[in-house]
Amino acid sequence: LFSGRVDFLLSAPQLKFLPEPTVPEIAFCGRSNVGKSSLLNALTGRRSIARASVTPGRTQELNFFEVGEPTLFRLVDMPGYGFAKAPPAVVDKWKKLVKSYLRGRQVLHRNLVLIDSRHGIKEVDRDMMQMLDEAAVGYRVVLTKADKIKASELDAVIEKVADEVRKHPAAFPEMHVTSAEKGMGIPELRAAVLSDAGV
C-alpha cells in the first residue's frame, strides 16, 4: 500500500484549515527533533515526503499526507513540542491547535508518540501522553534513533520506558523500537499503522 500513492495534501496552521474528516487519520507526535518527519518518510518509503530538517521546531503546522488511490487514510505530521527556544506565544498556539485536533477529531484512529532512544521519556512527553489519555485516543509509543545508542543501553531504556507506559491508560503496552536511518522496526510499525487505519 505504501508503495502506491502517498501524497502531501495540505498544511494546517489553524483548525479552520483542517481537511474534511473523510478517512481515518494516524498522527505522529513527539518532541522537536525526535524524528517524526524521518519516521514518516521511512514508513512511506519516500526519502523526503515529510521534510526532515536539522533545525528543531521546523514543523509548525499539522501536515497531512494521503495514502492510497482512492485515499484510504491519512498520516499527520504534528508540530514538535518541548522546543526550549520557542517563544511562549508559539507554545500557546501549538497547545491550542494540537489539543483541539486531538479532542475533536472523530477520524483520528491512532497516535504514535515518538520518544528518542537516547533521552527516554521527558516531562513534556508525560504531558503529551496525559493529554492523549484524557482525549481517550489510543497511542503507540515508538522509540526512535535506536541506531544511535549501544544495544545494552537500548535495553535499559526500553525497560524504563515500558514501566512508564504501563501507567498510561490509553497507551498500547507493547512498544516499537525503530531507526528510520537503518530501517529497524519499520516493517512492523508499517503493518501496525495499516491495521490501525483499518486497511
Ligand code: GTP
Ligand atoms: P521537527 O519537525 O522539528 O519537530 O523534527 P522531527 O521530529 O520531524 O525530526 P526530523 O525527522 O526532522 O529529524 C531530526 C534529526 O534527527 C535529523 O537530523 C534526522 O536526520 C535525524 N534522525 C531522524 N531519525 C533518525 C534515525 O533513526 N537515526 C539517526 N541516526 N538520525 C535520525
Ligand code: MG
Ligand atoms: Mg518534522
